[in-house]
Amino acid sequence: MPKPYPKEFRDDVVRVAENREPGVSIKRIVGDFGVHPMTLTKWLARSGTEKTAVDTGAPLLGGRDAEIRELRKRNRLLEQEFEVRRRICRKRTFRESARTSRDMNINRLTPPCLRSAS
Structure with a gap:
């Protein structure tokens, strides 16, 4: 199993992808950082879920997993x-x-x- 990316790296890539210029595609960001497109898609989905949870006050999935x-x-x-x-x-x-x-x-x-x- 491949070693997971460091959290700081993931956060940086997600921040760049979310704040990208209108003409910049996900393919270009993926190529610049050297990650798979599906990996970035999953990171973006997780980031969106976390932001929604923070906005609504719902518990984060990580906290729920720990509780389970x-x-x-x-x-x-x-x-x-x-x-x-x-x-x-x-x-x-x-x-x-x-x-x-x-x-x-x-x-x-x-x-x-x-x-x-x-």
């Missing part, structure tokens, strides 16, 4: 905790059922006169 990552991390942690607790409960239930069935067998095999009054 954080929530997914929290969700994984909660799922792991739930799994541990579920296994603990299953072990306890198994032990209790084994103890109960053992007691029932002992009671069934013990004559009624010798059974403890519990």
